[in-house]
Amino acid sequence: MTSRVILISPASNPALRRTRFDDGASLDAAGAARAASAAGSLPAADRVHVSPTVRCRETAAALGLAGPSGPAAELAAWDMGRWRGRTLDEVTAAEPAAVALWLADPGAAPHGGESVRDLCARVARWLADCGGQDGRTLAVVEPEVVRAVVVGVLGAPEAAFWRVDVPPLAATELSGRSGRWNLRLGRTLGTPGAADAP
Template sequence: MTSRLLLVPPAIGPALREARFYDGSSSIDGAIRLTATDVPEAARVVLSPGARCRDTAEALGLRGTEAAALAPLDAGRWRGRTLAEVSETEGDALAHWLADPEHPAPGGESVHQLCTRVGHWLETLPDDRTTAVVEPDVVRATVIHALNLPPAAFWRLDVPPLTATELSGRSGRWNLRLGRPLGGQ
């Protein structure tokens, strides 16, 4: 059998628009003009913990459970602050964190740690269809792990809101289809 995973990043909200390190509380903007019929039926739906993913799943008519392994990248003491604020007060630490996937955010985690955490989750997927409404950094980490890319590629993967990134595979070998709009062919 083959595992199939559909990754859906949440709708845009204030935290994404303001380039704010996510703290789990910010939600999404307005109404989503999609329905669950725009997302293929799945045996299970899982979510990144936090309001954005919960609200997006609800707006799509999906009922799922939060998975701690799919939590977004932990920015530590930068949570809730904008990128500009952190750059102004801790520019050197931010630059080091962005440049070195092994370097953790102060009080948080590194990109490498996120990719490892999400990779462990990916390797335990059952052989059926899963839909995951997850933060963009979780989509990046999943793709990094699935394709065995270097963690340094993490910040070079662009993940638009409400798109579909699809992985299918078995025995640790994954194929990727990315970036189609939800509801599209």
């Protein structure tokens, strides 16, 4: 049995461009148009999951994806506690020591939300469930979820989380069996060869 997973990062919105911790903002006009232009570029999926964030739901709708096949609680956005809705620059100016700790220690959550370690563990549980399912799973998820998957699949140290860039509207593909995954890193949707079946 081979499991295939395609992770799609959301199209752009003002929060992504300004490095703002998710504030519930909608896609901007350019992001919505890019997502709509990529509709039909994804292969058929046996299961579709969508993070509960506004930008992920709007991206999935613009891509023409059918409703979710199951709950996506483990694919929720990173819980940033009291930093939610603020930019990284704002938080750094107000709490420089807390930001430094957060960036240096994967177990730290000075904002009162989830640490990098907690996020990676949550996402790993979801991916383990996917590994037991035959066929293709497609999920529209926040960039930090993609980063956590990449770190986990590669067996990289949690500190590597900060070294993974995930562009808007990109496909990251996994295929594997028995908990061993192969990784094809994100290609922008709507370009030749994007999200082809592995």
